[in-house]
Amino acid sequence: MNKLVKKTLITAVLAAAAFALYYNFSLLPGYQDLEKGISDYIITYGLHDTGSLNLITAVLYDYRAFDSLGESTVIFGAVSGIVLILSRKMLPVSSKGLSFIVKRTLGIMTPFIALFGFYVITHGHLSPGGGFQGGVILAAISIIFSIVYGSAFDYRRYSPQTKTVLETGGALTFLVIGLAGIVMEGAFLKNLGFLTAERGTLISAGSIPYINIGVGFKVGAGLAIIFYSMIQKTFEEDF
Amino acid sequence: MLTNLIFIILFMVGFYALIMKTNLIKNVIGLNLMEAAIFFWVISFSDIGGEVSIHKFGETMGKFNDPVPQALTLTGIVIGASTAALLLTLIIELNKFSGTIDRDQIEELND
Numbered sequence: 001m002n003k004l005v006k007k008t009l010i011t012a013v014l015a016a017a018a019f020a021l022y023y024n025f026s027l028l029p030g031y032q033d034l035e036k037g038i039s040d041y042i043i044t045y046g047l048h049d050t051g052s053l054n055l056i057t058a059v060l061y062d063y064r065a066f067d068s069l070g071e072s073t074v075i076f077g078a079v080s081g082i083v084l085i086l087s088r089k090m091l092p093v094s095s096k097g098l099s100f101i102v103k104r105t106l107g108i109m110t111p112f113i114a115l116f117g118f119y120v121i122t123h124g125h126l127s128p129g130g131g132f133q134g135g136v137i138l139a140a141i142s143i144i145f146s147i148v149y150g151s152a153f154d155y156r157r158y159s160p161q162t163k164t165v166l167e168t169g170g171a172l173t174f175l176v177i178g179l180a181g182i183v184m185e186g187a188f189l190k191n192l193g194f195l196t197a198e199r200g201t202l203i204s205a206g207s208i209p210y211i212n213i214g215v216g217f218k219v220g221a222g223l224a225i226i227f228y229s230m231i232q233k234t235f236e237e238d239f
Numbered sequence: 240m241l242t243n244l245i246f247i248i249l250f251m252v253g254f255y256a257l258i259m260k261t262n263l264i265k266n267v268i269g270l271n272l273m274e275a276a277i278f279f280w281v282i283s284f285s286d287i288g289g290e291v292s293i294h295k296f297g298e299t300m301g302k303f304n305d306p307v308p309q310a311l312t313l314t315g316i317v318i319g320a321s322t323a324a325l326l327l328t329l330i331i332e333l334n335k336f337s338g339t340i341d342r343d344q345i346e347e348l349n350d
Binding site: 007010011014015017018021022025031032036038039042043046049053054055056058059060064067068070071074075076078081082085086113126127128130199200219226229230 | 240243244246247248250251254255258259284285286287291292293294295296303305306307309310314317318321322324325327328329331332333
């Protein structure tokens, strides 16, 4: 009874808060009435400044590249924390995997999934996509290995050391490009102008494709490490 | 108007799950629901019915949607996924120590 009263009371308070919020939000000006100088600038000059056809990628890896560096540091911190918390467990769950049909089908499909992941990463400045999105697709391959072929297969083919090297390598690529910006252009993470080729080609837009590749490997390996840490069990439970 | 309504309903459902449910995994789901509501609002608010903000090579484009909120939302999604993964890891460890993921039962264990 006490619980029911509490529940009713909190629901009433939340409903009142929702009504107040709705009233406040309806007082907001529409999007058209806002002062949006920076958006207009980016839409008008973004292609000219960065050479990237995809303006969202231009914002992420050129105008706000320092923020993206902090973002990938957050992923790095999360991965480090998860591995630290779950670090006492060394052996993965020794699952046998799914049936023969599923194994053969995914054996044919997996290279294409990888190809699509690399496509999304490398064409981040030309079409929708980029490092974060493509990295998640690459991480899905590791998850497929673990579920379909059993986690021992994943451990042998794509060991945690490889994932660690890939993640650290991606982060270092980002940092090295940032430092090269200091040496060559005079500011941290400034777009390297001498790398720019003709617009619309694969190797255009200065340092943006290289940052995309670094971030893609970093996110892919990081999410795979997170998944791999979470499916581990303790030594005693397995044997 | 519909945007605000959906945003507030989603946000309040998430907030309710965060404070009222005793299952810790449901709390994490509530937190993610609140994040999703905010992303939904930011993207729909800045949608003026224009083109996707990607130039097509060699064509002059019409009016673009604002790329800045979309880039900010991408940042937010990544941070949200990282925090959710860390929270779930902490819940896994808590389950190993206390044998339960229910907030009330964990409080009783402390007494």
